[in-house]
Amino acid sequence: VIDDRLRYFKPHASKIEKTFAEEIFFSLNRCCKFIHPKFFYDKKGSDLFEKICTLPEYYPTKTEIEILKQLQDELPPYLDKTFRVVELGSGASVKTRIILDIFTKLCGHVEYFPIDISEILTESSENLLKDYEHLHITGIIDTYEGGLEFLKNYDDKKNLILFLGSSFGNFSPMDGHEFLQKINSTMKPGDLFLIGLDLVKDKQILESAYDDSQGVTAEFNLNILSRINDELDADFNLNNFSHHSLYNESDQRIEMYLKSLVNQSVVISKSNLLLNLKKDELIHTEYSHKYRLSQIRKLLDDVGFEIKHTWLDDKNHFSLTLVSK
Numbered sequence: 001v002i003d004d005r006l007r008y009f010k011p012h013a014s015k016i017e018k019t020f021a022e023e024i025f026f027s028l029n030r031c032c033k034f035i036h037p038k039f040f041y042d043k044k045g046s047d048l049f050e051k052i053c054t055l056p057e058y059y060p061t062k063t064e065i066e067i068l069k070q071l072q073d074e075l076p077p078y079l080d081k082t083f084r085v086v087e088l089g090s091g092a093s094v095k096t097r098i099i100l101d102i103f104t105k106l107c108g109h110v111e112y113f114p115i116d117i118s119e120i121l122t123e124s125s126e127n128l129l130k131d132y133e134h135l136h137i138t139g140i141i142d143t144y145e146g147g148l149e150f151l152k153n154y155d156d157k158k159n160l161i162l163f164l165g166s167s168f169g170n171f172s173p174m175d176g177h178e179f180l181q182k183i184n185s186t187m188k189p190g191d192l193f194l195i196g197l198d199l200v201k202d203k204q205i206l207e208s209a210y211d212d213s214q215g216v217t218a219e220f221n222l223n224i225l226s227r228i229n230d231e232l233d234a235d236f237n238l239n240n241f242s243h244h245s246l247y248n249e250s251d252q253r254i255e256m257y258l259k260s261l262v263n264q265s266v267v268i269s270k271s272n273l274l275l276n277l278k279k280d281e282l283i284h285t286e287y288s289h290k291y292r293l294s295q296i297r298k299l300l301d302d303v304g305f306e307i308k309h310t311w312l313d314d315k316n317h318f319s320l321t322l323v324s325k
């Protein structure tokens, strides 16, 4: 009887598909070329990201799981039986299980609203239902913004909104501020927000986390070109590109690029674009910002959040912060 415990909403689905070709046109038809990182997550890209999470060099996932385990005892005092769990960018929902366990223990049942742009949401939701008997899922397949819009004024139930994995790090400081404001304005009094943020650390550790020895991160980065080939009728030759990443210390961020190895022209039919790339020209694909604790405090403070607690691992590599409105 999984059916009556699972439903999906896809509020802006047609918009997502229509704008892929358009967004690619605008982001590649300019001198500083980029591809938005949300386009990493087709089925293949989502699977590759899950593989990244298990790599020895990629510390964020392991470390965040370690911190989430501390929350088994330390989160319940902030909760009661009237909460549901909402997750932004739920992906494979691996870390979610720790939170669902906390709720199951606390109230015997859980209501879960995952929000993810990737269809991986359906697969992970079905897996969760197999393992949690008293779980009800409303899956929202949409962008974060679309999901938050859906949640706004939805009902009177209290929300614990999760935004884990330092996905927030993809935002520029300005966009990040705006996004936190959006979350704040979606929240009702009594709602809680739990955000996972990666911390500034040794450059070596950071750089190998984003350029692993097995080349999975490179494959993840290059996969965005295969996706454009498949979905937008393009002819990128992946052998003519390489994964390029670095830690920019002054801006406190990992920067990822695809580097053109030769002078080349690429046709992207559905975007109506003939793309000319010079040898060594870079296409920017991702920022992954890292934070200091004082900056996290300011970030959250600036939009009027009240900080309840910050948890860290013992190496101070990663942080989880719980706030209320």
Ligand code: AVJ
Residues within 6 Å of the ligand: 052, 060, 165, 166, 167, 168, 169, 170, 209, 210, 217, 286, 287, 288
């Ligand atoms: C999903 C955005 C949190 O920035 O660490 C991992 C994505 N990119 N390796 C991150 C990513 C390359 C990841 N986030």
